[in-house]
Amino acid sequence: METARRLEPVEINVNMGPQHPSTHGVFRMVLWVDGERIVQVEPYIGYLHRGTEKLCEGELYPQIITLFDRLDYLANFNNELCFCMAAEKLMGLEVPERAQYVRVVLCELNRVASHLMFYGALGLDAGAMTPVMYAFREREHIQRAFEAVSGARMMHNYFRIGGLKEDVPAGFKEMVRDLLPGLEQGISECDRLLSLNEAFLARTRGVGAISAQEAVEYALSGPMLRAAGVPYDLRAVEPYSLYDRFDFDIPVGTQGDCWDRYMVRVEEMRQSLRIVRQALEQMPDEGPVMAAGVRRMPRPPKGESYMRTENPRGEFGVYLVSDGSERPYRVKIRAPSFASVQALPRLLRDCYVADCVVVLGSLDIVLGDVDR
């Protein structure tokens, strides 16, 4: 008998991205697959690297706020807040209450908008095309409110070191208050549409699970960490701004799988709206929105400060070193998405190719945040 040519199974490597529709931006993964099984994943980042940290060293303080808008472009207000607070900490500024409340309202609304985006994108990744439409309907209301306040839908450039660029437009309170019931109903609709759908559960339950211990070791934060069962939320653990004045719950998952990460975010939207409601009630109707005695071109005293805030994607940190001039000496940004991406190979262990997009979707990364 002649020796037949032996056919051996081979692992093929599939290049996913940077132009794949499910990589949420310019992100590239190289998958080694054995049939439908993933053997190894290698994430490649840097396609959206703009050198923000270096750029900051050459810009004036007010100009840097625009750069922070462009980091995590789904949570602009949250980014602005963190940078402004880092500078305020260094300068020892006392921000007026009204400005603080406006900041909290806008940041929490931005968190809802960001999570709605996540909700729609995860639905698309799992193959459901309807959820994204419902999510975007709600998100649109929030975007309009942002536009009314700052004049821009995304790159707001509205917070300032020491307060706000200007007071909110007249009727801001009523506008946001009228928004809330619709948003709450919309979020419930989204919840009912997808959360307990059998096919969605099959795709997300038990997929890409990570234990609390490992989540901590991978420096995951935000919803990723809470889904793994750690009730860690900077708004409660280390209340900044006015967050110690609000009553809210921290949603915590049990298994740390994709479904938990999804559900934690859905619940967070509700909690954010709770905070917005309380903030609107407590907010003074009158008052300054800018701390007294802040120069147009602030010059923080020589020194350094670190500020961290709870962004929709997790712990966002700014390390600011000032040499006393009108430009910072060094700015280091701790980006939550960056930490999430490094856990990707671990999360995709023993997964199928189809899980790859769902797990990546459940990380909710923003490439502007990963690459900076």
Add this chain to the structure above:
Amino acid sequence: MAAALVISALGLLGLVAFITALVAGGLAALAAVGGLLAMFVFLAAVVLSLVWLERKYLGRLQMRMGPMRVGPFGLLQPVADAAKLVLKEDVTPAWVDRWLFWTAPLLLFLPSYLLWVAVPFGPGLVLRDLDLGLLYIVALSVVGIVGILMAGWGSANKYGMLGSLRSAAQLVSYEVPVIIVALTVAMMAGSLNLSQIVEAQRPVPYAVVQPLALFLFLLAGLAEVGRTPFDIYHAESEVMGGPYVEYSGAHWAVFYLAEYVNTFLVAVMVTLLFLGGWKGPGLPPVLWFLLKAYLVVGFIFWFRGTFPRLRIDQLMALGWKALVPLSFVNLVLTSIYLFYGWPWWGMSLISLAILAALGYGIHRQAAARKPAITLVPAVEVRSAR
């Protein structure tokens, strides 16, 4: 250019067939060619209507208007789409296996078109009333898989290959329950002739007698044509169109055409085998037939607007662990029912009981592992620190 080539080739083929028919001199042959052409025109019209219907229906499900601009209610949108696709540049990547790449669309489309020879639209309204019509359709519908495999392999793209391997696994596995359920229906009717199967649905359609079989057939049929939630082999978010990833222009349009023709075929088969075909009071038979078929199509589109897609292993598990055994159980039960000559409602009761038990089982299982998250008040966390 390529589009023009394909069209002129088709035209040439038609001309050759026409001349052959003339030379043969058989009036019957002429009629057959005419019938095939008429069927093509009809199917093209059906596909255009389905495209419009799907976009409009999905739009409404998603709080959108759907197409509105071209023609009244966007009715001419599919025509515009088709014109655009045919006029587009047909890109052929340099590294493809040209022979496979070019023939794959035709190999997918031709079987799905030739199937319709045996499909009756009304009493006597059929191109060839084959006595083995059901067998012919089931047999020919498998051939299309070769086209998909050739497309995936020929385009020399990893996504294409992943997609076509998925499709081979999926379509072959789901062919089993489809055939067994079709066999069950053929046993009930005592014939493989589709016209006779429709006539045999007296006093009630088989949907009432065999709800379980209808359920199985619809699910397996969805998987056969790769519609949501089984649109795994051309999943946009995973393999970006799978076997079709390298195709564009007219070639892609041929795939698209075949997909929609196949979707309509599933609806038509459900209509013929379970919904009593063209039978119904008042309206003309053909109208009843189309009404029922479009109703089933609407159901399929509804699925698409609601469900995420399953994963390939879950799909295979569903096929081999649920649909295949269930269809066998149904086959055995039906033969017992036929052997003892029970009244028809006996069979429907058994069938319904199995369906209800299934539903209850799934519900209980789902309720038992209903996931939830816990809420920790922020105050507790704050005070703990």
